[in-house]
Amino acid sequence: MFQRACACSSVILLTEWDGFVPGLRELRARRREREIAVLFAVFDEWIARLIAERRISPGGSDLLDRLIAARDPETGRGLGDREVRDQFVTIFIAGHETTAVALVWTWYLLAVHPQIEARLHAELDASPDAPPAYARQVIEEAMRLLPPVPRIPLRQAQADDVICGVRIPKGALVCVAPWVVHRHRTLWADPERFDPDRFAGERPARYAYLPFGAGPRVCIGASLAVTEAVIVLCEIARRYRLKLLNPGEVGMRPRLTLRPMGSIGMELVARGS
Numbered sequence: 299m300f301q302r303a304c305a306c307s308s309v310i311l312l313t314e315w316d317g318f319v320p321g322l323r324e325l326r327a328r329r330r331e332r333e334i335a336v337l338f339a340v341f342d343e344w345i346a347r348l349i350a351e352r353r354i355s356p357g358g359s360d361l362l363d364r365l366i367a368a369r370d371p372e373t374g375r376g377l378g379d380r381e382v383r384d385q386f387v388t389i390f391i392a393g394h395e396t397t398a399v400a401l402v403w404t405w406y407l408l409a410v411h412p413q414i415e416a417r418l419h420a421e422l423d424a425s426p427d428a429p430p431a432y433a434r435q436v437i438e439e440a441m442r443l444l445p446p447v448p449r450i451p452l453r454q455a456q457a458d459d460v461i462c463g464v465r466i467p468k469g470a471l472v473c474v475a476p477w478v479v480h481r482h483r484t485l486w487a488d489p490e491r492f493d494p495d496r497f498a499g500e501r502p503a504r505y506a507y508l509p510f511g512a513g514p515r516v517c518i519g520a521s522l523a524v525t526e527a528v529i530v531l532c533e534i535a536r537r538y539r540l541k542l543l544n545p546g547e548v549g550m551r552p553r554l555t556l557r558p559m560g561s562i563g564m565e566l567v568a569r570g571s
């Protein structure tokens with residue numbers, strides 16, 4: 299796969315090499331579909347059983363019950379089993395690892411920036427009932443420096459275009475990478491520095507901060523994710539510090555989410571002990 303980066307817009311144009319070999323892309327896609335079906339078989343069996351049970355005894359209020367009970371206001375039509383399963387999987391997968399990864403890197407960054415960790419603890423101790431403004435800034439800044447989704451899934455250009463002087467032919471695969479945008483020197487001052495105060499005042503410029511994507515496909519769980527992450531961070535930070543056990547060995551493994559390479563060893567140390 300060849301990559302070309304546009305220096306000013308951080309748009310990356312990708313050309314799939316397998317497009318040059320007739321039929322190869324389709325073969326790879328079919329093989330991948332078979333692999334995915336095998337990986338999902340146990341889960342699909344479990345969710346099918348769960349959906350069947352809930353259809354027999356409706357009336358609960360969790361996400362699955364609500365998906366099953368949902369009706370199109372115009373047609374009165376509900377979701378079929380496959381649609382319920384797909385919605386459930388999307389929300390579960392899109393909302394689970396992303397927030398977890400955001401918290402992992404937040405704790406890592408706090409561990410290597412003890413003065414910021416101390417300020418977070420001081421804020422929480424001073425005003426336990428106030429909205430945790432600094433904790434929110436910490437989460438937002440952690441998602442800037444180490445975006446949980448470092449590269450937004452590819453888009454295919456529907457027409458020829460030119461972005462910042464880079465020609466984008468119709469059909470090309472285009473990628474916007476929050477990792478690159480968030481470290482762009484024309485958008486952020488001293489971008490490599492972890493500084494939650496960036497989020498103390500005005501919001502960042504439009505499209506300069508994209509942890510949740512943008513436009514019609516923007517993350518539907520963004521508010522939930524930030525609220526959830528801030529609550530978890532505060533609850534833990536009120537009681538514990540997270541001490542890094544393997545500094546120097548922490549690496550990244552960017553996939554759809556920015557996973558750590560291997561594990562990050564951290565020890566919960568009770569505060570005040």
Ligand code: HEM
Nearest residue numbers: 392393396397400446447451509510511515517518519523
């Ligand atoms: C820190 C946590 C999260 C991050 C960084 C994140 C990031 C993203 C990004 C970048 C996209 C856009 C993908 C694209 O444009 O192709 C997206 C879409 C989506 N997210 Fe999140 N997300 C997070 C949490 C959540 C949560 C908690 C939920 C649900 C409970 C959720 C559900 C979704 C769904 C359903 C979509 C697809 C929206 C669509 O295509 O219309 N996400 N997310």
